[in-house]
Amino acid sequence: MTSPRIALVTARAARGLDEDLPPAVEAFERAGVEVTVVDWDDVGVDWSAYDIAVLRSTWDYTQRLPEFLAWVERAAAATTLLNPPDIVRWNTDKHYLGELAARGIAIVPSAFVEPGEDAAAALVRFIDAHGRGDPAFEFVVKPCVGAGSRDAQRHGAERPDAALAHLQALLAAGRSALLQPYLARVDEHGETALLWFNGEFSHAIRKGPLLRRDEAATRALFAAEHITARVPDPAELALARETLAAIPAGEPLLYARVDLIQDADGNPCLLELELSEPSLFFGHGAGSADRFAAAVLGRKRTAGA
Template sequence: MTTIALVTAIAATGHDEDLPPLLAACERAGLSARALAWDDASVGWNRVDAAVLRSPWDYTERLPEFMAWCERTAHSALLLNPLPVIRWNTDKHYLADLAALGVPVVPTEFVEPDTEPMEALQRFLALHDAGEFVVKPAVSAGARDTQRYQRSQEFAAGNHLARLLDANRSAMLQPYLPAVDADGETALIHIDGHYSHAIRKGALLKTGDAPPPDPHALGDIRGREPAEDERQLASQALAAATRLLKLESPLLYARVDLLRGPDGAPRLLELELTEPSLFFAQAPEAADLLAQALRARLADGTVRTRTDIG
């Protein structure tokens, strides 16, 4: 029988609420699936036929090690989403790629480690008149090392930015869009290339003098029916990623996180293709959709052809 790993991390044990319903859905679909941590040295990954990334959430602090694991695993198992997607999507510089293709993204300035932090921050503030802004690393998951600041907190924000750059981490500066406080984010989940469901995520970030949020916290999550312009933007972002990465088959899963800008139009905040929460609690049938999509991929002979290696 084909062996499927739903890939998590030792540090994420007990935090992935999607795993129990997905394991149950795989069983209903006749699939042999187990939750396995990518960093568990006791796992023999050469005995796994398919590895579906679900919650390897500590990769942001161990990216070279994690990518080396992905490279090895992709040579012996069907890695989903595929390796080229993971390479691209684990660093939020992908937002610049999508913006270059015409996708409306939240305005983002990237700051590289060799940059003087205060000069970069002051240039950003001169270009954007937002009352608040966000500093975060370009490689991040959840709200880890991410903070919201008022313009009057320039010194604190500059220190935050300097800490990231001194650790040889690229950083991002973005205006804080006030719509999130009133309306939250809209996250649209797609399975096997088709829209499945959407949720509303309440605001997590407090101002810079507040403690940072728990990186595992999901916040206030509720089901939401997305507006038509949000569905159109999600489709546009996924189509652009498909063209950019030259994908020949739909992504097994994707989550498109949107916020509304000052003009009321939706903007892409993140395109989550590596390890997103899929919020099966708000749409229980979606776990079965994912299991059925996985079963179809395993049945079409791709397990041993390894077409995901790139």
């Protein structure tokens, strides 16, 4: 049987930053498969030379989304791209949270503000609805197309001018914005990210709180993170499974990361669903890189190639 030709797709800006790439390459080598790490926007790449192209760390897409999505379509026409284009298009814009909420998924309460809307009026409505007159109410303003906490900031109701300036800047740049209450339990409990390969749970991590009051939004590719291994509780596993079942996909995805935080009562809520280019934190899950490689190779066998 011919060894499959597999590309792990990254970005020039992510070279040296993606801690998952070395263990992934080693896992494929242990499986007897040679892989190539390729930049998504390298015009010299013939994508038809690969049986599978796996999106890994294309982390500069947030500043180049139309270009990136056009490349996704071209690459998918030439090879098997995972995850597939329809899922990538859906997941790279956080409006998907509204769709999941409509399907009954417990999400962090979210309000969307679109370019051309009255930012001041939208902000007042949001604070009135969720702050309920509490002068200590805190919330987050972030772009709907964004990753790694880039351009996201934590604000307080007592300083609406700062939040309004942030929101107006996003809208003026033609970017839809997302407003969410800051759920304070994250300061102690952190986030729980659950990793799934081919619909099977692999491992989970705890991510420490990222956004601090009066701290400017990061301009780096992603904000620095404090990561440790975590065993998810039954409620977190249940919500993750419900979320995966609500994804508009016909079959389990090659990879999925479900990011949860707790509300004031300790119930998990979906913060983000990462299906395009998530960190998979192989270093915090024993055997996870090998499980990932096996999942990719399983897709190759399923395709009959």
